[in-house]
Structure formats: structure tokens, C-alpha cells
Amino acid sequence: MTNTRRFLALAASASFLFAACSSGGATSAPSAAPSEAAPSEAAPSAAESAAASEAPAAAEVRLQLQWAPQAQFAGYFAAVEQGYYEANGIKLTIVPGGPDVIPQAAGSAADGPEFTISWVPKVLEARVGNPASDLVDIAQVFQRSGTLSVSWKDSNITKPADFKGKKIGVWDFGNEFEVTAGALKAGLKQGTDYEKVIQPFDMTLLLSKQIDVAEAMIYNEFAQVLEAKNPETGNLYQPTDLNVINWNDEGTAMLQDAIFARASWLSQPGNEDVAVRFLKASFQGWIYCRSNPADCVQYTLKAGSTLGAGHQTWQMNEINALIWPSPNGIGIMDPALWQQTVDVSLGAGIIKDAPPADAYRTDLGQKAVSEITDDTKGADFVKGVVQVTEGGN
Numbered sequence: 001m002t003n004t005r006r007f008l009a010l011a012a013s014a015s016f017l018f019a020a021c022s023s024g025g026a027t028s029a030p031s032a033a034p035s036e037a038a039p040s041e042a043a044p045s046a047a048e049s050a051a052a053s054e055a056p057a058a059a060e061v062r063l064q065l066q067w068a069p070q071a072q073f074a075g076y077f078a079a080v081e082q083g084y085y086e087a088n089g090i091k092l093t094i095v096p097g098g099p100d101v102i103p104q105a106a107g108s109a110a111d112g113p114e115f116t117i118s119w120v121p122k123v124l125e126a127r128v129g130n131p132a133s134d135l136v137d138i139a140q141v142f143q144r145s146g147t148l149s150v151s152w153k154d155s156n157i158t159k160p161a162d163f164k165g166k167k168i169g170v171w172d173f174g175n176e177f178e179v180t181a182g183a184l185k186a187g188l189k190q191g192t193d194y195e196k197v198i199q200p201f202d203m204t205l206l207l208s209k210q211i212d213v214a215e216a217m218i219y220n221e222f223a224q225v226l227e228a229k230n231p232e233t234g235n236l237y238q239p240t241d242l243n244v245i246n247w248n249d250e251g252t253a254m255l256q257d258a259i260f261a262r263a264s265w266l267s268q269p270g271n272e273d274v275a276v277r278f279l280k281a282s283f284q285g286w287i288y289c290r291s292n293p294a295d296c297v298q299y300t301l302k303a304g305s306t307l308g309a310g311h312q313t314w315q316m317n318e319i320n321a322l323i324w325p326s327p328n329g330i331g332i333m334d335p336a337l338w339q340q341t342v343d344v345s346l347g348a349g350i351i352k353d354a355p356p357a358d359a360y361r362t363d364l365g366q367k368a369v370s371e372i373t374d375d376t377k378g379a380d381f382v383k384g385v386v387q388v389t390e391g392g393n
Helices: 005-011 071-081 103-108 119-126 179-187 223-226 272-290 295-300 309-323 337-349 365-372
Strands: 057-062 089-093 115-118 136-137 148-150 167-170 195-198 214-217 242-246 258-262
Touching: 005 057, 057 103, 071 148, 071 272, 071 295, 071 309, 089 272, 103 115, 103 119, 103 136, 103 223, 103 258, 115 119, 115 214, 119 258, 119 337, 136 272, 136 365, 148 179, 148 195, 148 223, 167 179, 179 337, 258 272, 272 295, 272 309, 272 365, 295 309
Parallel strands: 057 089, 057 115, 167 195, 167 214
Antiparallel strands: 115 258, 136 258, 148 214, 148 242
16 A cells, blocks of 8 residues: 555556456457466466356456555456456456545545455545445455554564654554554553654655654565665664564554445446456456465566565565465455454544445355365465565665
């Protein structure tokens, strides 16, 4: 979601088109993996995705990304490159996000993209807005939160209660909910017990020690610190130089990257079938990235990422760990994690009332999962070890 200022120019561009047509309209065959090697046997093939009978008619849909192209979205890029959307009768336009894009607002518009990636609490807030959004979570891709709060080791800030009297950096626009909810749970009030500082989408304020704590995604900004040199040693910073609060451990983690669609769009004839086909192809893309992360880094760079291969390699490794394992199958909601997100949102005043039961649904994702022959749970997934590179190059 978050990223560095280096994305600012990118966010101003119109959009990136990734077209994948049905067999009746394809102009070229799906590309091979960047390594020019055949896809791993463990990964689903486009041929397996195609129906034995005539392929479904192509449906033109758009996917709104939460941020600019990066490995956070590698599964969707892989699904394009491996031909999964094409095989499932989907012609997809991928629309990048950025600091000037509010994905849940774009996705809520009557003429907005058919599918939107956003964080659950942001959409819960939008659903009670004016006008109210009718976005529905149809696939909970991330099974756990990637949000951290990071400080220097000598600050001795190891838990939310230690925020008292400190300058706490967060991103605004709904990205801060886990941090502020964690502080509230510890009995601290913003402005009275600690100072909330809106930080840019990078780690400059922490690196320059202008704030005591910085918000960071484990797949992005945390790596930016490790990719920077410690001026006192001339070497890259190490994890041992930092204290890290993982909000999954503090009870205020909220569900993040999910695929949303408007209930009004889903209600139109044929659109639920389109959604199932889109989800199936997207899930296959993420399964491919689980087995072939190096290929997916290359797909991400091809998609327009402005950060280097080293940074995207770190990010791909961490993103896989947020998705896998998926105990109920990729994209299938864990009701307990949904309830935790709702409870934290209520307790922090993000929403005043619990959302209706139809704010998420699992039937479309379950149908998509049932049509995939490969492993959709990744129970044996083990996160890899990635070597940090200076500047993420």
C-alpha cells in the first residue's frame, strides 16, 4: 500500500493496461516466465484453467490497485503474464493507485472499476459514509496484517504503552487505524498522551530521528530502513538496531488487502460468474508467485515498479508470508479475523455500528477455489530468506 516518494510521479500517470483476452480475441499467446523456463509443475497452467468445452465470452473488467505497481500486487501481474485471465475469459485493465488515489472511493463510484483492492477498515468506514459505499469483500487475499511500528533500539519503545510522551509517526487516510487503536487499547489518548505526526510514505523522519516511532509495512518501509547505511558504522542498518511492534501480536491488527466489488454490480445478470472467473485467475496468479517468486519480481518490474529488484525481492517474500498459509483456501475469509477487525474499528470509533452480514461473502471465492486443482491453502509454505541490498537495488 504505502511506498516512497519515488512513486509520486508514477501516481500522476493515467493507468497501466494489462490486456488478456479470451481465445476468440487474443492477439498473442501468454508470455513465458521471465526465465524462459516452463512454469513450475507445482504452479497451475493456463491450459488447466480453460474449460474443456468452449471458453466463456470475454468480459472486460478493471482492477483498481491500492498503490502503484509493486510486488504487493504481483499475483495479478502473474495472472496476466501466465494467461490465467485469458483462459478464464477475462480482459483486464489494471489501474494503479498512489498517494493521490483513494481506492475505496474510486471503487464505490457507479462507473468505477469492477474490482478494487483495499484495506477492510477503510471500506467499513466508507460503507457508513455519505454517500454510503456498497463495496463487498469477495476475497480476503491477505490473511494477516503487514503493519509495524518501528523505533530505534536505544529508545526502549517496545510496546504501545511506551508511546507516552513520544512523537508517533503514522500515515493518514485510514492507514493509521491499527496504530492509533493500539495506543488507545494501552490507555493513551492522541494529543494528550502522545503526539501523532503524519509521516510521508517513506522512513525519512525516523532515519533523521525527527520522530520516535514510524509506521512501516513489513514488505516495504521496514526494508527501506535496512537498505540504508548507518552513518556511524558505514554499514547497512540491521534488524538488531530496531525495536518492532507487530500489530498482529497486539490484538489490533486489521484485515488488509482484500478484493472488493460493488453489490449493485454483482446483482446484475452474469456478473457473479464474471467475478468467479476473475477470482479464479487471480488466485492462480498468487499460487504461481508462491512457487515462482523470482518470476513474479520480474513481472512486477515489467509492470512499472520504480523500486529496484532487490527491494521487490524482499517485498515478494514478505507478501507471500501474508497470504500463505491460507487455512480455508486462498481468498476465503476467516470469520474470527473479520470480527476482530470490526471490534477494533468499533472500539476506536472508526465506525459506530457493526456492518451488516453481507459486507463480506465467501461463496464466490469458494466456487473459484473449487475449480482450482492445485494447492489453494499452502499449508507447507515456508518463508524464504532474502539478502538486503543497499538502496533496494
